[in-house]
Amino acid sequence: MAERIKVACLQISAGREVAPNLATIGELTRRARDEGAGFILTPEVAVMLEPKREPKFAKAEDEAKPHAIPFFADLARETGAWLLAGSMAVKLADEERLANRSYLFAPDGTIAARYDKIHMFDVNLAQGESYRESSQFRPGEATVVVETPFARVGLTVCYDLRFPALYRALAQAGAEILTVPSAFAVPTGRAHWHTLLRARAIETGCFVVAPAQTGTHAEGRKTYGHSLIIDPWGEVLADGGEEVGIVSAELDLARIAEARQMVPSLGHDRPFAPPRLVKPGAAAAAD
Numbered sequence: 001m002a003e004r005i006k007v008a009c010l011q012i013s014a015g016r017e018v019a020p021n022l023a024t025i026g027e028l029t030r031r032a033r034d035e036g037a038g039f040i041l042t043p044e045v046a047v048m049l050e051p052k053r054e055p056k057f058a059k060a061e062d063e064a065k066p067h068a069i070p071f072f073a074d075l076a077r078e079t080g081a082w083l084l085a086g087s088m089a090v091k092l093a094d095e096e097r098l099a100n101r102s103y104l105f106a107p108d109g110t111i112a113a114r115y116d117k118i119h120m121f122d123v124n125l126a127q128g129e130s131y132r133e134s135s136q137f138r139p140g141e142a143t144v145v146v147e148t149p150f151a152r153v154g155l156t157v158c159y160d161l162r163f164p165a166l167y168r169a170l171a172q173a174g175a176e177i178l179t180v181p182s183a184f185a186v187p188t189g190r191a192h193w194h195t196l197l198r199a200r201a202i203e204t205g206c207f208v209v210a211p212a213q214t215g216t217h218a219e220g221r222k223t224y225g226h227s228l229i230i231d232p233w234g235e236v237l238a239d240g241g242e243e244v245g246i247v248s249a250e251l252d253l254a255r256i257a258e259a260r261q262m263v264p265s266l267g268h269d270r271p272f273a274p275p276r277l278v279k280p281g282a283a284a285a286a287d
């Protein structure tokens with residue numbers, strides 16, 4: 001297994017039309033490869049960030065008649081990099097909703113793995129900002145750790161970040177790098193993004209790589225940016241700020257074993273009973 005790999009997050013600001021987004025992804029991927037990256041990742045819904053249900057459905061990827069998938073396959077082959085298409089909206093047979101699906105492409109252009117986002121962002125934020133992701137997307141159930149030549153990679157997407165049991169399961173199944181392509185909201189990003197991502201790295205002893213959408217999108221939707229690459233001790237190796245561009249870092253994979261030796265908590269789970277609600281005063285009598 002390689003000791004080091006340079007990873008690059010493409011921090012983009014996707015619009016509602018597919019072609020210009022793919023053009024940006026192509027340009028940034030080639031540049032990241034020229035700078036030595038062997039694993040290149042896009043954010044969540046990098047192919048199209050479309051707020052409305054009907055246009056989104058019409059423009060979504062259809063695996064029976066794909067357009068973005070062959071684009072990424074060719075790009076992986078051309079550059080010779082591992083490429084994570086962080087996610088795209090994908091039509092499913094006999095289903096009214098789309099999948100919010102990540103694809104990992106190998107350097108030969110084959111699809112090494114797929115992952116459908118499990119946790120749906122159905123949330124009312126302050127100032128009338130609200131999301132009902134489950135009205136447009138069907139949640140996934142399958143989880144996946146991919147054995148690449150450089151490391152074992154566990155796939156997640158965006159709001160999954162708030163469900164630490166998923167990350168623990170991936171790490172306990174052997175993951176060494178956890179990917180979190182995202183399109184985070186601004187108020188929640190400001191309050192939670194860095195802390196949650198660092199916590200997932202610390203809890204699992206994994207590298208966490210989180211390419212993020214940034215800026216203002218169709219209909220005024222705003223995303224937080226700050227693509228992050230974090231080491232297994234929780235240290236931020238790179239922070240993308242708010243600009244469109246490439247956010248990269250070299251991962252020294254020996255850091256995984258070092259962090260896990262210092263704090264081996266990943267192997268220290270213990271069974272515990274469900275919490276018992278104790279009412280003060282009655283507790284002593286119950287015991």
Ligand SMILES: O=C(O)CNC(=O)[C@H](CS)NC(=O)CCC(=O)C(=O)O
Nearest residue numbers: 045121131133158159183184185188
């Ligand atoms: O809508 C689409 O096309 C694709 N889906 C997204 O962008 C999703 C649902 S709106 N965004 C998030 O999960 C942000 C989570 C977040 O911001 C938090 O957890 O605080």
